[in-house]
Amino acid sequence: MTENEKKMTAVVKPEDIESLIELFEASDWDEMHLEIEGLELFLSSDPKARIAAQPQHPTATHASASAHAHATTPQGMGHLAPPPTPAKEVSSAPEGCIAVKAPNLGTFYRAPKPGAASYVELGQSVTADMEICLIEVMKLFTSVRAGTAGVIREICVDDAEMVEYGQTLFYIEPA
Amino acid sequence: MALNRLFIANRGEIAVRILRTAKRLGLETVIGVSEADRESMGAEMADRAVVLGPAPSAKSYLDERLIVHAAKMTGCDALHPGYGFLSEKAKLASLCEEEGIVFVGPRPETIDMLGDKLSARTMALQAGVQTVPGTDHVATIADAKHAAEQLGYPVVMKASAGGGGRGMFMARSAEELDISFERASREAENAFGDSRLYMERFVERARHVEVQIVGDGEGTIVHFGERDCTVQRRYQKLIEEATSTALPIRLRRKLHEAAIRITSFAKYRNAGTVEFLYDVDRVDFYFIEVNSRIQVEHPVSEEVTGEDLIARQLNVAAGQGIGLSQADVHFRGHAIECRINAEDPFNNFMPAPGRITAWTPPSGEGIRLDTHARMGYLVPPFYDSMIGKLIAKGRDRSEAIERILKAIRDFRLEGPNTTLPLLSFVATHTDFRENRITTRWLEDKGLPDFSKA
Numbered sequence: 224m225t226e227n228e229k230k231m232t233a234v235v236k237p238e239d240i241e242s243l244i245e246l247f248e249a250s251d252w253d254e255m256h257l258e259i260e261g262l263e264l265f266l267s268s269d270p271k272a273r274i275a276a277q278p279q280h281p282t283a284t285h286a287s288a289s290a291h292a293h294a295t296t297p298q299g300m301g302h303l304a305p306p307p308t309p310a311k312e313v314s315s316a317p318e319g320c321i322a323v324k325a326p327n328l329g330t331f332y333r334a335p336k337p338g339a340a341s342y343v344e345l346g347q348s349v350t351a352d353m354e355i356c357l358i359e360v361m362k363l364f365t366s367v368r369a370g371t372a373g374v375i376r377e378i379c380v381d382d383a384e385m386v387e388y389g390q391t392l393f394y395i396e397p398a
Numbered sequence: 399m400a401l402n403r404l405f406i407a408n409r410g411e412i413a414v415r416i417l418r419t420a421k422r423l424g425l426e427t428v429i430g431v432s433e434a435d436r437e438s439m440g441a442e443m444a445d446r447a448v449v450l451g452p453a454p455s456a457k458s459y460l461d462e463r464l465i466v467h468a469a470k471m472t473g474c475d476a477l478h479p480g481y482g483f484l485s486e487k488a489k490l491a492s493l494c495e496e497e498g499i500v501f502v503g504p505r506p507e508t509i510d511m512l513g514d515k516l517s518a519r520t521m522a523l524q525a526g527v528q529t530v531p532g533t534d535h536v537a538t539i540a541d542a543k544h545a546a547e548q549l550g551y552p553v554v555m556k557a558s559a560g561g562g563g564r565g566m567f568m569a570r571s572a573e574e575l576d577i578s579f580e581r582a583s584r585e586a587e588n589a590f591g592d593s594r595l596y597m598e599r600f601v602e603r604a605r606h607v608e609v610q611i612v613g614d615g616e617g618t619i620v621h622f623g624e625r626d627c628t629v630q631r632r633y634q635k636l637i638e639e640a641t642s643t644a645l646p647i648r649l650r651r652k653l654h655e656a657a658i659r660i661t662s663f664a665k666y667r668n669a670g671t672v673e674f675l676y677d678v679d680r681v682d683f684y685f686i687e688v689n690s691r692i693q694v695e696h697p698v699s700e701e702v703t704g705e706d707l708i709a710r711q712l713n714v715a716a717g718q719g720i721g722l723s724q725a726d727v728h729f730r731g732h733a734i735e736c737r738i739n740a741e742d743p744f745n746n747f748m749p750a751p752g753r754i755t756a757w758t759p760p761s762g763e764g765i766r767l768d769t770h771a772r773m774g775y776l777v778p779p780f781y782d783s784m785i786g787k788l789i790a791k792g793r794d795r796s797e798a799i800e801r802i803l804k805a806i807r808d809f810r811l812e813g814p815n816t817t818l819p820l821l822s823f824v825a826t827h828t829d830f831r832e833n834r835i836t837t838r839w840l841e842d843k844g845l846p847d848f849s850k851a
Contacts, residue, residue: 242753245776249434249453327457328430328450328464330471361463361493385471387449388433388458 240264320394321371325386329358329365333382341382347375349395356392373397401425401476401500401716405469406444407490408480409459411786412692413440414770416478419708428472430465432458434778439770446472453780459483462490469499476500476715478708482782485691486513502715504667504690505615512664512688522685525663527656530675530684532598539579543572545597550680554600555579557586557593565589568600603678603836606630607642608671608689609657610699612710614719615667619658622699622707623729624650625671629824631747631840636817637824638695638735640702643795644833645676653683660688668714669696669707678836694737694787697768701733701791732798733791736806736825738769739783742815743848751779756812760805764791764798777814785816795833799825823848 247255247266257264316322325331333341333356343355354366355375377394380386403426406413413429417440420427429444434453441447448468451458458464462484469477477499479485488509494501503509512518519529533545535558546553546569555578557565567582569575579595587593610622626642627635642650657672671693673686696707705727713721741747757773769786771777777785790805792798806822824830824844835844 242776246779249432249778249780251452251457328448328468330467360467363463385448385468388451389449 316391317376317394317396320376320396321373322391323355323367323370323393323395325358325388325390325392326365326367327358327360328385328387329360331380331382331384331386331392332357332359332364333378343375343378343393345375345378348398349373349375358386367392369393369395371395371397401712403428403472403474403476404502404712405430405465405472405474405477405499406440406480407459407465407469407477408483408485409435409438409440409770409781411768411770411784412480412694413438414443415768416480416708417443419706419712420478423709423712425712428469428474430458430468432780434780439772439775448472453778455483455781462487462493465490466493466497466499469494470497474499476502476712478502478711479691481691481693486689488513500715502668502711504613504670508664508666509690512670512690515687518687519685521664522660525659527660527685528683529686530598530601533596535594536597537594539576542575542579542595542597546572546575549597549599552600552602553597555582555595555597557582557590558596559586559590559592559594599677601675601677601680601684604628604838605642605644605676605678605835606635606673606837607645607653607676607683608673608693609653610669610671610693610696610707611657611661611666612669612707612714612720613661613666614714615665617662617665618720619662619666620720620722620724620727621654621657622703622705622727624653625695625698627695628835628837629830629840629844630837631845635695636737636840637821637830638698638737639795639798640698640733641729642676643732646681649676649681649683656683656685660685664688666690669711694784695735697766697787697789698733698735701766701789702729702731703727704730731791731793732795733789734795734798734802734825735787735789736802736821737784737817738786738788738811738821739817740777740785740814741783741817743817743820745815747817748815749779749783750815751777751783752814753777754811754813756810758808758810760788760808762801762805762808764801765789765805766791785814788821796831799831820845820848823851 253268255266343349349369351369351372353369355369356367357364358367373395375393376396379391404420406416406429417427427444428446429440430450431441431447432451432453433449450464450468460483477494479490484490486509488506491501491506491509522529531549536542536545552568552570555567565586567578569578582595583593605628607624607626609624611619613619623640624642625638625640627638629637653674660672669692671689674683675686676683700707740750742750753776754771754773759767766789767786771785788805790798790802792801803825806818829835
């Protein structure tokens with residue numbers, strides 16, 4: 224074990240990292256940057272996000288549709304517990320795309336009202352604040368915005384289907 | 399009107415408890431979970447789990463619109479609210495009714511009426527059940543003395559505009575009343591802008607006793623005995639028992655009758671608990687309130703009657719009535735329940751969320767453990783800290799105590815701190831064994847003794 228590894232395991236255990244990851248995933252935070260003696264932990268719900276000083280060798284990454292973790296010591300090395308099993312969605316995510324997720328449980332609608340044209344179609348270009356669908360809960364409709372400028376590469380839910388909190392609705396290839 | 403698919407709008411051990419009976423009865427089940435409970439035991443047990451929202455309760459378990467939407471979209475025809483969360487909010491019951499989903503609990507108007515302490519008290523009095531004797535506004539010291547004589551010392555004066563234990567003054571005699579009255583008026587004026595006071599009999603030594611009932615919604619009520627929940631800390635119950643052997647039998651019968659009178663008067667539907675304050679010195683009891691839901695401590699009543707109360711709830715909800723008469727309910731033995739919380743009893747009950755790293759629950763004659771926890775479970779920081787309920791049944795109270803003590807000692811649980819050491823200490827304490835405790839006992843004697851041990 225290197226000096227750094229010893230330092231890390233002494234202060235923060237792998238189980239703690241796991242717990243932090245789980246808590247982060249269960250929260251609605253976008254990002255968490257934690258520095259505790261000998262350990263720097265960066266968690267983000269955006270797979271492209273990086274912390275400013277990126278070391279050469281990011282260590283164990285927790286790959287899931289919702290959180291990417293880079294845990295390192297300032298010198299760049301450390302041992303972590305093996306990452307927990309990724310969420311099911313990862314395997315079907317088209318490469319380089321960003322998932323648009325349901326902000327809460329509800330019924331997914333592709334159009335502003337029955338019979339009207341859908342907000343978006345496959346292959347359509349969208350801007351970050353474009354409305355791309357509606358989620359209805361007990362007759363209360365909230366629109367969901369793209370969040371990223373790009374192209375709709377996948378529509379993952381059928382019209383009028385119930386979606387759960389965090390369920391992937393669309394994949395957008397960023398511009 | 400048989401039920402087909404039940405939606406469970408709760409989490410933790412009560413979700414598991416409801417699911418166990420629902421499955422036994424052949425119902426299909428759907429559970430609504432927060433993101434944090436995706437991998438919970440309840441989510442595994444249910445036929446389907448739907449994620450309502452993120453971990454915070456306000457965005458998941460407390461949002462009746464998300465819950466009812468999920469229940470509807472998953473084709474559920476009934477919904478069980480468990481305890482806590484929205485179980486006593488008429489809005490969930492109303493929304494279910496509006497959407498054609500059977501709410502496993504009372505009618506919304508009953509929940510509203512009983513949820514208002516004042517209207518509940520009025521109803522109790524109408525039903526001929528006494529509440530804590532008290533007065534209307536007491537304007538002068540002379541009125542105060544007269545009232546106190548009627549009520550019997552000690553008395554407590556309370557600010558009409560007060561609450562939460564503020565603006566209360568106790569007096570044991572007319573002399574003390576002389577001093578307190580002026581002070582109380584002044585303090586009430588300063589604190590609440592209203593100097594008016596009313597008076598109540600002060601119950602120096604109290605026990606908390608409650609009666610489990612199930613009503614058919616048309617006036618018929620069956621009771622399942624009383625429970626004694628006197629071991630409390632900050633109004634939170636730690637240990638509950640059935641039956642309440644500290645009370646004389648004739649008084650227990652009166653409690654049952656009073657509970658039936660109130661809930662029958664209200665045409666109460668489904669399961670509920672009528673709470674009373676038992677005045678140890680005056681050997682009398684007073685109605686406090688009705689809890690219009692299944693309660694945490696329902697297992698002890700199940701153990702001494704051999705009943706499944708969740709099944710009774712589902713029976714009533716299915717329109718099939720209570721399913722038995724009072725004559726069918728028999729009481730045998732004694733049961734004690736200890737609530738196990740992920741809190742550190744050595745450190746002011748600091749919540750101790752964390753992962754369970756060792757889990758070997760006790761087993762044996764008369765032992766029951768209602769829990770959603772297991773090896774590797776990560777106790778989340780978002781919800782209440784209760785991780786399980788350990789219940790021991792015996793032929794009498796002594797045997798139940800011996801069994802629960804052995805069970806606590808046999809329970810190997812590592813990871814988060816738990817209240818098991820305190821529960822063990824209380825169960826061994828002479829005051830508890832001899833049952834001469836009151837609602838103030840744990841805080842005034844039990845905990846100080848525990849910290850010295």
